[in-house]
Amino acid sequence: MAQFSRVSGSVGLITLQNPPVNALSAAVRQGIVDTVNKALQEPEVKSVVICGQNKVFCGGADIKSFRGVMTGPPLIPMIHAIEASTKPVVAAIEGIALGGGLELALACHYRISHTKARLGLPEVTLGLLPAAAGSQRLPRLIGITAALDLITTGRHVTAAEALQLGIVDHVTDQNTVDVALKFASSVAGKPLDARRISLYPCPPSDDTDALFEEAMQRVRRSARGAIAPVACVQAVRAAATLPYAQGLEREKELMATLFTSGQARALQYSFFAQRAVGRWSMPSGAQWDTVEPLPVQKTAVIGLGTMGRGIVVALTQAGFSVVAVETHEKQLTQAKQAIEEMLIRGAKRRGVTPEHDTITYSHSMEPVANVDLVIEAVFEDMVLKEKVFQQLSAVCKPGTLLCTNTSGLDIDHLASKTPNPELVVGMHFFAPAHVMKLLEVVYGRQSSPRAVATAMQLGKKMGKVSVAVGNCLGFVGNRMLKPYMNQAFFLLEEGASPELVDQALEEFGFIMGPFRMSDLSGIDVGWRIRKEEGLAVPDQRTGQIPRMQKGCRYSPVGDLICEQGRFGQKTGQGWYRYDKPGGRVARPDPWMQTFLNQYRATHGLVPRRIDPKEVLERCLYALINEGFQTLEEGIAAAPEDIDVIYVFGYSWPQHRGGPMFYADMVGLEKIMDRLEHYHQAHPDVPSLQPCNLLRKLVAIGSPPIHKWSQVMKTLRSQL
Numbered sequence: 001m002a003q004f005s006r007v008s009g010s011v012g013l014i015t016l017q018n019p020p021v022n023a024l025s026a027a028v029r030q031g032i033v034d035t036v037n038k039a040l041q042e043p044e045v046k047s048v049v050i051c052g053q054n055k056v057f058c059g060g061a062d063i064k065s066f067r068g069v070m071t072g073p074p075l076i077p078m079i080h081a082i083e084a085s086t087k088p089v090v091a092a093i094e095g096i097a098l099g100g101g102l103e104l105a106l107a108c109h110y111r112i113s114h115t116k117a118r119l120g121l122p123e124v125t126l127g128l129l130p131a132a133a134g135s136q137r138l139p140r141l142i143g144i145t146a147a148l149d150l151i152t153t154g155r156h157v158t159a160a161e162a163l164q165l166g167i168v169d170h171v172t173d174q175n176t177v178d179v180a181l182k183f184a185s186s187v188a189g190k191p192l193d194a195r196r197i198s199l200y201p202c203p204p205s206d207d208t209d210a211l212f213e214e215a216m217q218r219v220r221r222s223a224r225g226a227i228a229p230v231a232c233v234q235a236v237r238a239a240a241t242l243p244y245a246q247g248l249e250r251e252k253e254l255m256a257t258l259f260t261s262g263q264a265r266a267l268q269y270s271f272f273a274q275r276a277v278g279r280w281s282m283p284s285g286a287q288w289d290t291v292e293p294l295p296v297q298k299t300a301v302i303g304l305g306t307m308g309r310g311i312v313v314a315l316t317q318a319g320f321s322v323v324a325v326e327t328h329e330k331q332l333t334q335a336k337q338a339i340e341e342m343l344i345r346g347a348k349r350r351g352v353t354p355e356h357d358t359i360t361y362s363h364s365m366e367p368v369a370n371v372d373l374v375i376e377a378v379f380e381d382m383v384l385k386e387k388v389f390q391q392l393s394a395v396c397k398p399g400t401l402l403c404t405n406t407s408g409l410d411i412d413h414l415a416s417k418t419p420n421p422e423l424v425v426g427m428h429f430f431a432p433a434h435v436m437k438l439l440e441v442v443y444g445r446q447s448s449p450r451a452v453a454t455a456m457q458l459g460k461k462m463g464k465v466s467v468a469v470g471n472c473l474g475f476v477g478n479r480m481l482k483p484y485m486n487q488a489f490f491l492l493e494e495g496a497s498p499e500l501v502d503q504a505l506e507e508f509g510f511i512m513g514p515f516r517m518s519d520l521s522g523i524d525v526g527w528r529i530r531k532e533e534g535l536a537v538p539d540q541r542t543g544q545i546p547r548m549q550k551g552c553r554y555s556p557v558g559d560l561i562c563e564q565g566r567f568g569q570k571t572g573q574g575w576y577r578y579d580k581p582g583g584r585v586a587r588p589d590p591w592m593q594t595f596l597n598q599y600r601a602t603h604g605l606v607p608r609r610i611d612p613k614e615v616l617e618r619c620l621y622a623l624i625n626e627g628f629q630t631l632e633e634g635i636a637a638a639p640e641d642i643d644v645i646y647v648f649g650y651s652w653p654q655h656r657g658g659p660m661f662y663a664d665m666v667g668l669e670k671i672m673d674r675l676e677h678y679h680q681a682h683p684d685v686p687s688l689q690p691c692n693l694l695r696k697l698v699a700i701g702s703p704p705i706h707k708w709s710q711v712m713k714t715l716r717s718q719l
């Protein structure tokens with residue numbers, strides 16, 4: 001809806017009313033059309049101000065409406081009618097002007113913004129482009145280069161930057177609507193042609209062709225197969241090279257392709273999934289809106305290796321005081337220096353002063369005594385973690401929340417080592433912890449809802465997308481990664497090279513395939529875990545690591561290359577070779593080819609040609625099957641939880657929604673059939689056997705993803 005009122009006799013004030021972000025729903029658009037007509041018809045009204053209710057201008061088109069039948073007046077004619085108005089129209093921008101909201105403001109003759117407002121055209125992040133003439137007006141207003149930057153990245157700008165770029169005419173820290181009303185009154189009756197952006201020529205650039213060629217290359221490099229950024233460049237190019245009306249036609253044409261694309265569906269699903277994970281629940285029925293988090297001000301981090309350092313930085317940047325504990329004196333000194341440097345770099349990037357005076361460094365546990373929450377981030381070793389938890393239990397004040405940053409060890413076991421297991425939760429950060437957006441909050445059997453609520457809130461304050469998950473080996477993310485990695489190893493045994501596997505998955509959209517990723521994170525990490533699990537251990541009789549373990553196929557290729565001291569980038573050799581230890585450019589290594597040939601010959605494996613389709617199906621469908629298994633067990637509460645974890649923690653391409661959304665797109669029946677096919681070929685790989693939930697969903701006709709929860713409930717109640 002939109003409300004009309006007349007202020008000071010001659011200014012019409014139109015207020016958009018659709019909380020929380022005044023999205024341009026059918027009712028709001030109808031309201032704007034009606035109130036603009038009213039303002040134009042009333043002779044007393046000499047000028048108009050458009051603002052939003054509750055100090056929020058407008059969050060753009062109503063994204064929820066994109067999946068249904070579009071009703072109400074179309075946006076583009078409505079926006080053109082505003083620009084064509086014979087009475088000056090002023091946008092009073094508070095809070096946000098995003099997407100269609102900014103396009104509405106660009107149709108107004110003047111824009112006045114509050115200092116704290118944020119503006120932008122984020123359509124690209126939803127798989128779209130600014131198709132209410134935003135791709136045509138913005139370049140005309142601020143030039144091609146700046147418009148390309150904003151439209152292809154979707155980034156929000158502050159009011160100060162918007163002023164500098166020329167998007168807004170004036171910024172105020174006073175009441176924006178009052179300032180706009182006064183201004184509107186002052187411009188009543190003034191000529192308007194010079195204020196109509198659609199009449200502007202696009203500012204010329206030195207070499208338009210080269211500029212767009214370069215922009216297209218840049219966008220293609222970073223898009224990982226996403227089509228919207230490419231369409232955005234094409235739309236801006238139309239603004240630069242065509243008259244306005246033709247440019248608008250091109251914008252419409254490009255939008256039509258994007259609007260119905262699977263990528264737009266995936267990105268819009270991802271938008272709502274990110275918000276849905278905040279509405280967490282536990283099997284006990286406790287949930288986000290019924291549980292009060294514990295107050296947290298003082299925190300501590302135990303262990304200042306790579307993860308601990310990142311967590312200290314993330315907590316400090318979020319405004320918490322931190323006691324940073326590292327028992328090794330030398331490591332403590334190094335950590336302090338590294339943390340200070342990270343804070344300085346971060347502050348420089350954010351344009352603020354570094355916050356390091358809120359950190360207390362210590363090599364003993366004593367200063368931890370009065371903190372509200374501790375995050376343990378010591379080496380991934382259960383015995384060591386048990387010891388730390390026992391020390392913490394002795395030192396901390398009653399009620400302190402004890403969190404562990406383990407990436408997969410048993411939370412219940414750790415909790416059992418403390419007198420208050422209800423105060424123990426997992427907070428699984430991803431490296432680098434101050435950069436990566438994902439946080440898995442892991443509740444154990446005895447974790448209290450308040451402990452979970454507190455960890456979730458802490459994550460939110462640190463700017464993380466936090467997902468609450470149940471306790472099992474590897475939780476959700478790392479548990480699903482295991483069958484994926486296993487398939488990658490098996491494919492090497494059967495004839496693939498690391499390059500072939502990586503290339504298939506990188507073309508799918510991952511930033512790195514499994515082998516390049518493993519070289520980056522250190523191949524020895526998994527090797528150590530497998531040794532602890534008793535897997536990477538030679539048989540006493542044969543001297544070889546068995547290729548069948550506990551009745552399942554096991555590939556020791558990763559163990560064998562670690563035995564050669566090839567740990568990845570840090571040693572200069574891994575699945576690939578690098579110029580030097582720590583080098584970053586991965587090159588195919590002839591050594592690896594020889595090693596794999598010898599390995600296959602030793603084990604009587606006849607290599608065959610493996611195509612990228614098989615790589616994708618085996619790696620991804622095995623991972624997806626494990627995802628269904630975690631849903632079936634209630635470890636993940638909803639498919640959105642898994643998808644958010646994979647997009648934000650494991651570089652799953654966002655324009656493919658996440659593994660469970662992808663499964664829905666591919667078709668559950670196909671996924672099940674292909675898994676069955678591969679399981680028949682590899683009966684010793686149980687993770688290729690479709691799980692109950694997947695079978696059940698197929699049996700009832702493969703309902704769409706938003707209906708899976710119901711089936712999951714029924715299935716869990718039957719178990």
Ligand SMILES: CCCCCCCCCCCCC[C@H](O)CC(=O)SCCNC(=O)CCNC(=O)[C@H](O)C(C)(C)COP(=O)(O)OP(=O)(O)OC[C@H]1O[C@@H](n2cnc3c(N)ncnc32)[C@H](O)[C@@H]1OP(=O)(O)O
Nearest residue numbers: 023059060061062063064099100122130131132256259275
């Ligand atoms: C053959 C077919 C041819 C078809 C051609 C079709 C042509 C159609 C013509 C269309 C013309 C294009 C118009 C325009 O260019 C397109 C757009 O405008 S797309 C929308 C752009 N806007 C955005 O991307 C903003 C999205 N929102 C945000 O970034 C954030 O929500 C925020 C605004 C910064 C606020 O952040 P927070 O304060 O943190 O709050 P939340 O994020 O939690 O949001 C609160 C609540 O609001 C919901 N919401 C937010 N924005 C929208 C929206 N634009 N539409 C609907 N709902 C929105 C959000 O989901 C939260 O609700 P919850 O999910 O928690 O229930």
